[in-house]
Amino acid sequence: MKITSIQTVRLHLPPQSAPEGSRRSWAEHAEVANPMSRYPHVKRQRALWLPKNWGPLWCKVTAEDGTWGLGLSDHAPAVAAVIDGHLAPQLVGQDCLATEKLADMMFRLTKPYGTTGLASYAISAIDLALWDLKGKLLGKPVYSLLGGPARDKMVCYVTGNDIDWYQELGFRAFKLACPYGPADGLDGLAKNEEFVAQARERIGDACELMLDCWMAFDVEYAVRLAERLRPYKLRWLEECLIPEDMDGHIELRRRLPDQTLATGEHWYTHLPFQAAIKQRMVDILQPDINWCGGVTTCQKIMGMAEAAGTSVILHGGARNPYGQHFSYAFAGIPWLEYFIGSRPGVPLEQAPRLPGQPVAKDGCLTPSDAPGFGLEIDEAWLEAV
Ligand SMILES: [Mg+2]
Known part of the structure; x- marks a missing residue:
């Protein structure tokens, strides 16, 4: 054809x-x-x-x-x-x-x-x-073409700072967007710590907490912040550095051997992922299927990651059916990232989304089984x- x-x-x-x-x-x-x-x-x-x-x-x-x-x-x-x-x-x-x-x-x-x-x-x-x-x-649904589904439903972690609302929605893993960086000095470091401490206090020790740093830091700042945040047991620290700075990623890994590190949403093609896996730069790879080359590139990344025992959790995996289907197909992808930018009090079914796109219920999601990606x-x- x-x-x-x-x-x-x-x-x-x-x-x-x-x-x-x-x-x-x-x-x-x-x-x-x-x-x-x-x-x-x-x-x-x-x-x-x-x-x-x-x-x-x-x-x-x-x-x-x-x-x-x-x-x-x-x-x-x-x-x-x-x-x-x-x-x-x-x-x-x-x-x-x-x-x-x-x-x-x-x-x-x-x-x-x-x-x-x-x-x-x-x-x-x-x-x-x-x-x-x-x-x-x-x-056939795309997850089926890829050899899935690998499970009945996917567990979602939520990204956003309105934690009380996400708890009400039934999520049990939370990722915050870090407010301050090197430009905010010692005062910003203290405010970042307070921000994370408050979230940990609210969710307790039985839920996971992560921090997204969106390319804002350098190695020195990332190390200083990670040391201050140690008592709050972050599941991972995300995208601390400028994505092209591969030597910086190696150095950060060396200086934070015990902190789980995640990155990859601004890496393109399979090649930076290959370098990261080979040099053990991070623990969790986060390719974005809408940005890094689509399903075919993500398949290559999955193959390399699985062989090396490195986790993959797609960036924004739940935000559209593309990431949902891919994640649903692979046992090596444990979670879906569920970004919420809509207002507290608005049920997820009523927040803007694509026609045919499933939403999370009690923190879990099952993709549509309609042919292709199930978009209507x-x-x-x-x-x-
Ligand atoms: Mg991120």
Whole structure:
């Protein structure tokens, strides 16, 4: 079955109305430490420096018989230029089921300008659309094509700072977004400690607690903070460093031998994961299936990680059906990350989500068993860009 078209599209969902909620969400007001925190004019909020009009990127791949699949990534329109201007015309006419070959072609096609970064987002969108298409053509959910399911349901850990609300929803593992970094000095270190201490106090010792540092630190700060946080028994410390600083990751591992470390959401292609596994840089790898190259790249990462006994927990694994299906297929993925940016008091079923996307119940989730990734998206909602 040949590919007849690959195009980036806009998705126009029917209007969804969410209730007001009982208070503002942490995502609306909390300061989060980040790589730009050293610049006071943009320190307060990431929205002050992130690209303003680059939304989600959707990619539609259509086969000879008219069946189509849909992939999702980020940073449109920059990524759309890579798909529409380069990758699409090279892949049209190829066998749509040959996902391994097509992923290898995309990996090599992007070499002159680099396969990482924006190109990797483009590759992810096309690869995910191809897997959605494959599932629809074969009448199977993607987790089944990957050899799953590995279990009945997935345990979710929640990401966000509105812990009281997440407890009410039934979650038992919590990841906080770290507010302060090196730019906030000793005062920030103390405030970070207080922030983590309060969360530990609230959830008690029978629940897991993690801290996400979103590329905000250097090795020295990460070590100082980890030492102060030792009494609060963090399950892991996440993404402390600039992702390309591989020597920094090795040094951090050396200086924090007992602290569980996790990273990888801003690593692209399978190669940084190979380096991290080989050098034992971290304990938990966190590829993002919508960013690092899609299902095909994540399969490669899983194979290497399983062989080395390293855990994998996808970044944002529960935030859309792509991560849900992949995680559900592998016994080596113990948890789903459930990001909550909606307001406390708004039930998860009523918070914005994609049609056909399951939500967590009592901290657990089971993906849809519909063909492909189980998205319930009408073709009429897709508009060619
Ligand atoms: Mg993170």
